[in-house]
Structures are given as structure tokens and as C-alpha cells.
Amino acid sequence: MPTISMFYGIIIRMYYAPKEHPPAHFHVYYGDYRATIDIQKGELMRGTLPGRQTKLVLAWAELHKEELIADWALVMNGEEPFKIQPLQ
Template identity: 65%
Template sequence: MPTICMFYGIIIRMFCAPGEHNPPHFHAYYGEYKATVDIRTCELIEGNLPKKQLKLVLAWAELRQEDLLANWTLAMNSELPFKVEPLK
């Protein structure tokens, strides 16, 4: 699962497999926490993150939604997603 972005200790990854389940989503990791976020709604689907990190991830997802959807299309075609701009 390639890492597509890292910021403030948060790692964002996306699976590259045509069989990956919908809805379009990415995985966020922070220490021992992990969460799955819906790209279209920018909402938490599964898992958890500390409140501050979750807010950062959801804000980042809204800002980078177009890039994330483009990466999802690549991943569904078994292509490597590109790096996405982090929060600064």
C-alpha cells in the first residue's frame, strides 16, 4: 500500500488493486491509530484517530479531494498513485 502523503506525523496510504472495495477511500495512520476516510464525503468510515489528527486529515481530504479521486482511479487500474501535497 503506497504512501501518498505525510504531514504532522500522519501517514496517508491507498491500496492499488482493482478489487478494492467502494466507496473511494484512503487509509490514515498516526502512531497506533488507523482510520479509513471516504474521499467523496470526507468522512470517517472506520477506525479512529485522536480528535486533532482526525480534524487535520478531514480538512486535508477536502482540500485535496480532486487529487485523491484521481489517485483512486489510478489505483483501481493497478497503477501507482501519485504523491499528494501535504498540509503546511
């Protein structure tokens, strides 16, 4: 699963596999925490993150929503997703 962005100790990854289950989403790793974020809704689907990291990830996702949707289309076609700028 390629890492598409990293910031403040948060790692954002997207499965590089055709037929990944909908809805469009990405995976977040922060220390021992794991979460899945729905790209369209901009909300936590599964897992947990500390409050501050949740806010950072959701803000980043909103800023890069179009890029995330484009990356989702790539992985659905079995192609590698592009890197996305970290939150600064």
C-alpha cells in the same frame, strides 16, 4: 500500499490494487491509530484517530479531493497513485 502523503506524524496511504472495495477511500496511520476515510463524503468510515488529527486529515482531504479521486481511479486500474502535497 503506497504512501501518498505525510504530515504532522500522519501517514496517508492508498491500496494499490484493482478491485479495491468501494466507496473510494484512503487509509490513515498515526502512531497506534488506524482509520479509513471516505473521499466523497469527507468522513471517517472506520477506525479512530485523536480529535486534532481527525480534523487535520479531513481538512487535507477536502483541499485535495480531486487529486484523491484521481488517485483512486489510478489504483482501480492497477496503476500507482501520485503523491499529494502534505498539509502545511
